[in-house]
Amino acid sequence: MTAADPQPPAPPVRRSAIDRFLNIVERGGNALPHPATLFAILAVLVIVASWLASMAGVSVQHPKTGDTVEVFNLLSVEGLHRIMTGLVTNFTGFAPLGTVLVALIGIGVAEHSGLIGAALRLLVLSSPKFLLTPILVFAGVMSNMASEIGYVLLVPLAGLIFIAAGRHPILGMAAAFAGVSGGYSANLLIGTIDPLLSGLSQEAARIIDADYTVTPLANWYFMIVSTPLVTLLGWLVTEKIVAPRFPDTPSTGAASADDPQAQRLSAAERRGLRWAIYATLAFSLLLAWGALPIGAVPGAGFLRIAGEADTLRSLAPVLSGVVAIIFMYGVVAGVAYGVGAGTIRSDADVIKGMSASMATLGSYLVLVFFAAQFVAFFNWTQLGLVLAVNGAASLQAAGLSAIPLFVLFILLTAFVNLFMGSASAKWALMAPVFVPMFMLLGYSPELTQVAYRVGDSVTNIISPMMSYFALIIAFFQRYEPKAGIGTLVAVMLPYSIVFLIGWSAMFAIWLAFGLPIGPDAPLDYVPAAAAAVVP
Numbered sequence: 300m301t302a303a304d305p306q307p308p309a310p311p312v313r314r315s316a317i318d319r320f321l322n323i324v325e326r327g328g329n330a331l332p333h334p335a336t337l338f339a340i341l342a343v344l345v346i347v348a349s350w351l352a353s354m355a356g357v358s359v360q361h362p363k364t365g366d367t368v369e370v371f372n373l374l375s376v377e378g379l380h381r382i383m384t385g386l387v388t389n390f391t392g393f394a395p396l397g398t399v400l401v402a403l404i405g406i407g408v409a410e411h412s413g414l415i416g417a418a419l420r421l422l423v424l425s426s427p428k429f430l431l432t433p434i435l436v437f438a439g440v441m442s443n444m445a446s447e448i449g450y451v452l453l454v455p456l457a458g459l460i461f462i463a464a465g466r467h468p469i470l471g472m473a474a475a476f477a478g479v480s481g482g483y484s485a486n487l488l489i490g491t492i493d494p495l496l497s498g499l500s501q502e503a504a505r506i507i508d509a510d511y512t513v514t515p516l517a518n519w520y521f522m523i524v525s526t527p528l529v530t531l532l533g534w535l536v537t538e539k540i541v542a543p544r545f546p547d548t549p550s551t552g553a554a555s556a557d558d559p560q561a562q563r564l565s566a567a568e569r570r571g572l573r574w575a576i577y578a579t580l581a582f583s584l585l586l587a588w589g590a591l592p593i594g595a596v597p598g599a600g601f602l603r604i605a606g607e608a609d610t611l612r613s614l615a616p617v618l619s620g621v622v623a624i625i626f627m628y629g630v631v632a633g634v635a636y637g638v639g640a641g642t643i644r645s646d647a648d649v650i651k652g653m654s655a656s657m658a659t660l661g662s663y664l665v666l667v668f669f670a671a672q673f674v675a676f677f678n679w680t681q682l683g684l685v686l687a688v689n690g691a692a693s694l695q696a697a698g699l700s701a702i703p704l705f706v707l708f709i710l711l712t713a714f715v716n717l718f719m720g721s722a723s724a725k726w727a728l729m730a731p732v733f734v735p736m737f738m739l740l741g742y743s744p745e746l747t748q749v750a751y752r753v754g755d756s757v758t759n760i761i762s763p764m765m766s767y768f769a770l771i772i773a774f775f776q777r778y779e780p781k782a783g784i785g786t787l788v789a790v791m792l793p794y795s796i797v798f799l800i801g802w803s804a805m806f807a808i809w810l811a812f813g814l815p816i817g818p819d820a821p822l823d824y825v826p827a828a829a830a831a832v833v834p
């Protein structure tokens with residue numbers, strides 16, 4: 300063959316099954332519009348669907364009152380008037396909006412002062428070498444209560460810590476990322492996502508029961524037990540499955556253990572942490588004093604409802620005021636740390652921290668505006684009730700018991716999460732259909748919400764649609780310059796599979812034993828009228 304002869308075609312590159320799957324996920328995700336645009340489109344589709352269903356005379360019998368419910372046509376004159384007059388109040392009255400804003404103002408002070416970052420560094424840097432992996436996973440789980448701090452601080456810090464320990468940095472980052480994102484719905488504490496999801500669940504539940512309330516504590520017991528489960532599963536996957544692929548003689552690349560994030564805490568930071576601990580303990584004692592039975596000690600019980608015999612009902616101000624408590628903890632601990640560490644020198648620094656937290660919510664506010672319109676339109680039309688009644692009838696006809704039914708729901712949520720990364724956006728879309736549907740089958744909104752949270756968490760770490768996915772790839776590329784989407788998914792896929800299996804099994808066991816998932820959060824839904832006649 301001479302130089303002029305044509306070269307034979309290169310053999311086709313064989314793509315692995317994972318690569319083919321990722322290509323499908325990437326194309327599907329890229330085909331979706333921005334979540335805000337998606338909700339705007341859905342709001343328009345609801346209006347059109349209400350007109351078509353009204354013209355077709357679609358109706359159902361209300362399962363609680365027995366009344367005939369017809370679809371309300373939003374393209375009627377009355378419907379158009381309602382849209383015009385409700386546009387502002389739909390947004391300002393949207394349940395998750397105020398709770399998220401208030402909680403983030405408090406958390407913003409703790410984050411801006413440096414408290415959260417210092418606490419995470421202390422936790423990781425002071426851990427024995429053999430416990431580094433579970434500590435990183437646990438720290439990742441705990442960090443998800445404070446917005447993006449786990450992604451931007453803990454994941455790169457984990458790589459540096461593993462370098463200092465003589466292990467491959469990607470292994471440490473994988474463990475931290477698994478905790479931060481794969482364990483998103485596990486925590487020992489209540490975070491900003493809890494009031495957000497509970498607000499959406501409450502809005503959806505009121506399609507069936509206008510007085511139903513879902514508190515931010517609705518899944519707390521389940522979350523607490525999930526925390527050690529995710530930690531142990533993450534530890535197992537890291538050491539037994541992922542570690543063999545990354546030997547303990549890494550090339551550190553451009554980064555080193557001399558990075559400031561990997562340094563021990565300064566004297567000022569330690570002083571700030573001590574002050575934060577003292578302030579937190581003092582505030583906790585104040586809350587405990589207020590929650591004690593009235594008259595137990597002088598002045599006790601000021602957070603209880605006087606004359607209420609039931610313990611949980613008497614503590615309704617505490618349970619309903621969780622967002623205010625989160626706000627106060629963030630401000631009290633954040634200010635105490637900042638004063639002790641010297642990062643807060645005046646009230647202007649406190650306000651700056653609150654403002655910095657709000658500055659990151661611009662896109663969220665736009666998303667909430669359109670999501671609020673979609674939810675309001677959907678509720679006005681009664682389409683949610685129609686779908687819930689008919690869907691519940693179909694599920695009843697299928698004869699599925701609780702465990703296989705909810706496992707299928709977890710799998711559906713995990714699949715949808717591959718294409719739509721925002722937890723709140725997905726729940727705003729899914730809750731108005733599935734919460735009422737499962738209520739009609741006798742399952743509480745709190746139970747449906749916790750099943751959703753399991754499915755939403757486990758595939759975060761392999762979803763290119765997750766907002767921090769590209770950032771984690773960039774962290775990986777500091778040590779593996781050729782790392783890409785396939786690299787990250789190949790590393791994290793074992794975590795996703797094991798978390799899905801282990802967490803679903805825990806959910807099934809929880810359901811089988813009928814354990815409570817949170818304070819005053821039942822597994823079953825019993826309509827008020829039916830509950831009243833029970834002897």
